[in-house]
Amino acid sequence: MKRAPRWLLTLTVLIVCLVAVYLRFIDRAGRKTYQDSVALDGKDPLFTDRPWNGPDAVVLYRTGRNDVICFDAFHSKELHDRLSAKNGQLVTVEYDTFSDFGKVRGYNVHSIDGIILANGYHVLREDFAGSAGVLQKGEGSAGGDDCW
Numbered sequence: 825m826k827r828a829p830r831w832l833l834t835l836t837v838l839i840v841c842l843v844a845v846y847l848r849f850i851d852r853a854g855r856k857t858y859q860d861s862v863a864l865d866g867k868d869p870l871f872t873d874r875p876w877n878g879p880d881a882v883v884l885y886r887t888g889r890n891d892v893i894c895f896d897a898f899h900s901k902e903l904h905d906r907l908s909a910k911n912g913q914l915v916t917v918e919y920d921t922f923s924d925f926g927k928v929r930g931y932n933v934h935s936i937d938g939i940i941l942a943n944g945y946h947v948l949r950e951d952f953a954g955s956a957g958v959l960q961k962g963e964g965s966a967g968g969d970d971c972w
Contacts, residue, residue: 852923853944855934856972860884860896860917862910870895870959880904884917884936893959894971896933900951906939920944921972928972931956 863870863883870885870893882903885895896917907915915937922930922945932942933954941952960966 888971892966896954898954
């Protein structure tokens with residue numbers, strides 16, 4: 825019986841190691857939960873001059889690290905109607921996060937106060953795809969890493 829060439833064995837081990845690294849550290853899905861404040865119709869002073877103001881505007885925001893405000897904004901009549909009683913209050917928001925080597929590189933809002941908006945990479949409806957951003961409250965720079 826013939827043995828496999830040494831280079832083939834080395835190549836096989838290398839491929840297995842690369843697959844293991846990919847599965848362990850790249851494109852890792854997770855879920856994070858936060859308590860976010862609700863601002864409807866641009867009534868919060870932080871968001872009065874933003875492009876998502878107006879009817880059916882919903883903004884969820886919370887304080888992140890380094891004194892930043894992390895927010896997600898939506899134009900959705902259904903979300904607006906369902907959250908109208910919670911304006912100015914805290915709601916539970918779940919995020920589906922996607923990480924490479926432990927750093928969040930993307931996310932979707934999975935649910936707001938029990939309302940499912942997305943499942944992993946798949947957003948259920950177009951009006952459930954929000955805009956996201958980070959505002960600096962004081963001096964310094966703001967970055968998306970400050971929100972996770």
